[in-house]
Amino acid sequence: xxxTKKVNSKELLxxxxxxxxxxxxxxxxxxxxxxxxxxxKQSNNLLKYELDRAVAIQKYDGIEIRNIEE
Amino acid sequence: MAFFVYxxxxxxxxxxxxxxxxxxxxxxxHSILCKKDVIDYFKLSPRQMCEMNQNxxxxxxxxxxxxxxxxxCMSYNHADFMKENIQNILEKYEIMPFYVIRGKQHIGYDxxxxxxxxxxxxxxxxxxxxxxxxxxxxxxxxxxxxxxxDVLCNQDELKENYKKAIEYIKKRGYEYLRNDLDLLxxxxxxxxxxxVKIVKSVDELIKGINQLTK
Numbered sequence: 077x078x079x080t081k082k083v084n085s086k087e088l089l090x091x092x093x094x095x096x097x098x099x100x101x102x103x104x105x106x107x108x109x110x111x112x113x114x115x116x117k118q119s120n121n122l123l124k125y126e127l128d129r130a131v132a133i134q135k136y137d138g139i140e141i142r143n144i145e146e
Numbered sequence: 147m148a149f150f151v152y153x154x155x156x157x158x159x160x161x162x163x164x165x166x167x168x169x170x171x172x173x174x175x176h177s178i179l180c181k182k183d184v185i186d187y188f189k190l191s192p193r194q195m196c197e198m199n200q201n202x203x204x205x206x207x208x209x210x211x212x213x214x215x216x217x218x219c220m221s222y223n224h225a226d227f228m229k230e231n232i233q234n235i236l237e238k239y240e241i242m243p244f245y246v247i248r249g250k251q252h253i254g255y256d257x258x259x260x261x262x263x264x265x266x267x268x269x270x271x272x273x274x275x276x277x278x279x280x281x282x283x284x285x286x287x288x289x290x291x292x293x294x295x296d297v298l299c300n301q302d303e304l305k306e307n308y309k310k311a312i313e314y315i316k317k318r319g320y321e322y323l324r325n326d327l328d329l330l331x332x333x334x335x336x337x338x339x340x341x342v343k344i345v346k347s348v349d350e351l352i353k354g355i356n357q358l359t360k
Contacts, residue, residue, distance in 0.1 A: 084302065085341050085344040085345055085348070086298055086299040086301065086302065086344060087299060088344075088348055089295075089298070089299070089344050089347055089348050089351070090295055090298075090299045092348050092351040092352065092355070093295060093351060095355065096351055096354060096355055096358070099355060099358055099359070100358070106359045109355055109358070109359050110355075110356075110359050113352050113355045113356060113359070116348065116352055117349075117352050120345060120348045120349060120352070123341075123345050123348075124345050127341060127342060127345060
């Protein structure tokens, strides 16, 4: 298993699309697809949070939003 | 793959090959007209004179920038020589005017329709490998087909490689290649897809997967 894969929005998109294709070809089971979709949704929510945070910091001066790692 | 087989089998030796920088090759081959005998008038042989003038060109392949050096005797017409070389390296290529390449770089799509219609992901884009000018100064690009998803996902790596290439050409004193490098970079960037759009697209894809698994 490749554990050194980059994680960014584009790689997430590629992975999701590949998974959808595998599901359409019936190369993966429904359970596996569901589990992976849930994981991707969580990762995507983190990315959304980061983007919203960046927008908020740009819009409002001196706003304090905690870092995602904290 | 064919590109690397060609590159390593024919010619060349790598002057500077490091994963952290760009790669530079030397086409160490002289034309048959480039003789080693000394001509009295110059006190130099054509070979010696040729080796004082090395040509450098920059091209793009496998998401990386490469510099190719070759002796001047190999090309009387710089553009044609490079065009032929690049055409030998690439398997299937197409030559396009540069303004056509520029026009195809803006990718717009409807996020909502996106999970239902996956044609965008199967779409083929053009990767520009080499840009040259014809005798009238009009710019053309030698291009190869790649998948949209690969091009999109490799954008960050492309940016990194571009920065490395800028550093490298400064370090080696090839500043005059900067314009070609910038053109190649801009020709291989795609516009109109930002992180917000990508995140929304992933959401739509997850919805699509959930519908399929119901």
